[in-house]
Amino acid sequence: MSDFRSSPVRSFARIALSVGVAALATQLVGCGKKAAVDEELAAKLTQPVASVSLQAAPAAAPGSRTGEQIYTSVCGACHESGAAGAPKAGDKGAWAPRLAQGYDGLVKSATAGKNAMPPKGGAADLTENELKRAVAFLANKAGAGFKAPD
Secondary structure (H helix, E strand, C coil): CCCHHHCHHHHHHHHHHHHHHHHHHHHHHCCCCCCCCCHHHHHHHCCCCCCCCCCCCCCCCCCCCCHHHHHHHHHHHHHCCCHHHCCCCCCHHHHHHHHCCHHHHHHHHHHHCECCECHHHHCCCCCHHHHHHHHHHHHHHCCCCCCCCC
């Protein structure tokens, strides 16, 4: 019978186990030490790839906005899409009965609000002249020839 204690497989297993324990021991020895880190390089490598900066557009002085500016910022939200039954800008058929009221009638309607439209289109900060400019701008897109105040 052969002696299992002296077999080559058993010797190889002992050597492999010894090498494994030695490798593990070298790894554990270095665990408590901090590696030298270049803080400047680390900060540079972790920079974001982009940034977003939000800035409000400079506010126009009260009373100085044009009809087009008011239309773009206030009226267009509904009058471009026809939301809540608003007549679309430039739709001559939808605007014909409204234009028949005349410029003063449209200004009065816009000031007080009409159907789903709140007074002044929801822009309570509009001056009377600004509202008149916006009404003229919108009505003129549908073919009216109203003169807006300066």
